[in-house]
Amino acid sequence: MIMFRSHTMMNSRRWMSTKMQICHDIASFRQARANVHKGLTVGYVPTMGGLHEGHISLIQQARKQCDVVVSSVFVNPAQFGPNEDFDKYPRTFDADMAKLGENGVDIVFVPQTKDMYLPEHRVYVDPVGFDDVPEGKCRPGFFRGVATVVTKLFNIVAPTHAFFGQKDAVQCVVIKRIIEDLNFPIELKVLKTKREENGLAMSTRNQYLSPAERTASAVIYAGLKSAQDLFKNATTSSIPAATLRDNIESIYRSEPLLNDIQYISIASKETMDELTDVDTTAGAIISVAVKVGNCRLIDNIGL
C-alpha cells in the first residue's frame, strides 16, 4: 500500500510512496485510489502513452502542485476515425512506465479496451458544436470520443486537478466545458506546449517524421510566431484574420516538405468560434493543421 502524507504537515513536495503502483483494471485502480486520504489533492495526467517531454512536464507540474499524482495510459479507440492511425499509434509501455516512475507518479492506470468499452456500451458525452470547428471537421467524432473517455477517466480517477497541454487547443476548451457543464469538482490546469529546439511542438506522432521532415517541420511554429509578431506590431484596434492567415500561408508554402495545409483557424479563445477580425485587446488563438510527409501535425499560438 502506498502511504501518502499531507503536503502541509510535511512541508515537503514528495510523498512517501514506496513505489509506483500500476493498475491494469478498474477495480484495482479504485482500491488504490480509496487508500488516498480524504482532503489530499490528486493531480491527474491522462495520456495515450508514447510519452515525450510534453507529458513529463505535465507530470512534473502535477508533482509540484498536488499531494498525489495519478497518470493513465490508454489509447482510446473512440477518438480515432476509421482511416486514422489507431493500429500504428506508438505503444511503448515499458519506456512509459519507467518515465512515469522516475518522475514521481504514485499510481498509473493502464486499462484494457474491453474493460473501458463494454459490448453494451452506448452512452457518449457530446460536446455539441465542436465537430464544426476546423479540427472537428477534419476529424468527425474525435471530440465526442475525447469527451467520453475523459468523463469515464475522471469518474474512475476522481482527481482534484487535471493537467492538459495547450498543444491540443480545442481539446482544452472541450475539457473546460466538460468540467463546467457536467459539474466535475476538478480544477483544470492547461500548461504551455513543450517544443523541440527548432520550435516543433512535441507530439507522440513526431515519431512518424523522417529527419528531413522533422527539420522542415520547424516552419509550422515559425509561421505562427510571424503572425504573432504581426499582431503585436499592429497599431489599429483590430486586425483582419485574413492578414494573419495569408502571412502564415505564404510561409508554409515556402517549405516543399509541408504538402498540405488542412486549416489555419483564427478563433475566439473561449469558444473556438472563427473570427473575421481580431480585436487587439481581446486577442485570439491561431490553430493550424498541416501534413509533412504523411504525418498530420497540429500547433497553435495565443495572440
Added chain:
Amino acid sequence: MIMFRSHTMMNSRRWMSTKMQICHDIASFRQARANVHKGLTVGYVPTMGGLHEGHISLIQQARKQCDVVVSSVFVNPAQFGPNEDFDKYPRTFDADMAKLGENGVDIVFVPQTKDMYLPEHRVYVDPVGFDDVPEGKCRPGFFRGVATVVTKLFNIVAPTHAFFGQKDAVQCVVIKRIIEDLNFPIELKVLKTKREENGLAMSTRNQYLSPAERTASAVIYAGLKSAQDLFKNATTSSIPAATLRDNIESIYRSEPLLNDIQYISIASKETMDELTDVDTTAGAIISVAVKVGNCRLIDNIGL
C-alpha cells in the same frame, strides 16, 4: 453542521442529524457533502418535486440502506419538449421540504436553473438509441435531457447509492447504462412502482386528472396485469408479443375516458429493444403510454 456517525459503530439506522440542511446552490451543497466522513454510504434520491408516496418510498429505502440520505428537487428544463408541461409542472416546494424532513433526509439540493445550465452550456450526455424506443419516439430528446442532468447531479452529489422507481422503465435502463458506461462508482437501486389502491401508478402528473379520470385510469394497470396473467399461463416456450398487445389494447379500448394509446411496447428488460416473441424463460417488460383526458400516463410490468 450535520453530524454523521457510522452505521456499523452505532448499530442504529438513523443518523445524528440536527435537522435537514437545504442547499440552494452548488457551492453550499458541496460544502455540506464535504462534511460527510469518508467511508459512509450516501443514498441519493433525485426528484423533480411534486412529491408523492412513490418518492417517499425511495427516501425510506435510502434511509434504511445508507448512512446519509441526500435528495434533490430540480425541474430539469432539458428533459421537457417544447410542447410539454414544463411551465405547469407541479411546484410544491414547502410541502416537499416538509415531507423530505419528516422522512429523515439529511441534505436536500434545490438548485436554480441558471446555476445548472450556464449560458455557455454545450456538453450533453447522449444515451445513443434511446430516442428510437417507443417512449423516446414520443419524447425526442427526453433521455438526453435526463442523462445530462443525472450525470451533473451525480457529479455534484457524489452518492454511493442512487434510488429510482421502476415506473419510469426506460429511464432506469438509461441510468444503468450511464453508471456502467461512464464508470460512476454508484450502486443503482430500482424499487418497485408505488400504486394507488385502484392500481394507478403514482405520479406527480396524476394531479392533472379529474376524479372520474383517476377512477378510469385503473384500467392501465388492469390491462398490464391481464397480459401478465396470459404470460404466466402460457404452456408454450414463447408467446407472440402481438397476443399480449392485443389483449391489453382490447381492455384499454373498453374504457371511454382513455382516449389515446401512444404505444404498447413489449421489449427486452436489458436493452429495451422491441420483441416479436417473448421467451417464457427470459421474460420481457411491457411498457405503455396512454392519454386519459389531457393527461399522459405511463406504466409498465415485468414478465
